[in-house]
Amino acid sequence: MQNRYAGDIGDFSKFILLKKLFGNKKIGLNWYLYPDENHNNDGVYINYNYENDYGISKILNKVSCEKRAISSLEKSLKENNIFNDITYFSKCIEPKSENLSRSEYRQNWFSEFLKQFEKENREIIFVDPDNGLEIKSIPTIGRKKAGKYIFYDEIEQILELNNISTLIIYQHFRREKDFKNKILKEIKEKLLSKNISKKYNFYIISFHKLSPRAYIIITKENLHKELDDFVKKTSDWKY
Numbered sequence: 001m002q003n004r005y006a007g008d009i010g011d012f013s014k015f016i017l018l019k020k021l022f023g024n025k026k027i028g029l030n031w032y033l034y035p036d037e038n039h040n041n042d043g044v045y046i047n048y049n050y051e052n053d054y055g056i057s058k059i060l061n062k063v064s065c066e067k068r069a070i071s072s073l074e075k076s077l078k079e080n081n082i083f084n085d086i087t088y089f090s091k092c093i094e095p096k097s098e099n100l101s102r103s104e105y106r107q108n109w110f111s112e113f114l115k116q117f118e119k120e121n122r123e124i125i126f127v128d129p130d131n132g133l134e135i136k137s138i139p140t141i142g143r144k145k146a147g148k149y150i151f152y153d154e155i156e157q158i159l160e161l162n163n164i165s166t167l168i169i170y171q172h173f174r175r176e177k178d179f180k181n182k183i184l185k186e187i188k189e190k191l192l193s194k195n196i197s198k199k200y201n202f203y204i205i206s207f208h209k210l211s212p213r214a215y216i217i218i219t220k221e222n223l224h225k226e227l228d229d230f231v232k233k234t235s236d237w238k239y
Helices: 009-022 056-065 070-079 102-119 152-159 179-190 224-232
Strands: 027-030 086-089 124-127 166-172 201-207 213-219
Touching: 009 027, 009 056, 009 124, 009 166, 009 201, 009 213, 009 224, 027 102, 056 070, 070 086, 086 102, 102 152, 152 166, 152 179, 179 201, 179 213, 201 224
Parallel strands: 027 086, 027 124, 124 166
Antiparallel strands: 166 213, 201 213
């Protein structure tokens, strides 16, 4: 996530998903906040309206027309009581000084995030890395642009938290054949080492309004019926 994306259609999809499926749970959202880039026009899909969306689109339209920042999002969601119980981890994932080791900073950053959400007894954890799951060309957290990805060892550590029931991961949508099944197969295989695949159910759902994006859901719950019902109510979601 970058501040310049605040209030776009991607935010709508993540908040409506959280509200519809987990609105009464204790939610923790880690933005995986990455410094703003200016090399593309991402984040341009703003000022849209949905009916029966709890007022989420109205809030985001207001944020996108003012200061686009996650702090504005957090404030507006709180003022409008969109969620019963949600907290945020908003610290930037990249060190501000080039003199700091990116690896050491990332490890400390991640440890701070885990401690906060464990102390707050978060049941649902949503992570919002810019691009999603780690890729082969960026194999370690010390590499440039590693902050745009969540790594598998980080996923394992999140799933080991005491009170967690569900982890949701933003995943950049790739237009390739059978993309969602490939992602699910990959993540299950990567998490076999600690038998996580046996403890959790794995789902992936995608949003296709204006700019497609996907969400990986790793959960102790059986959410097949809930997800099936959710996508049947709108043509913008696919499961």
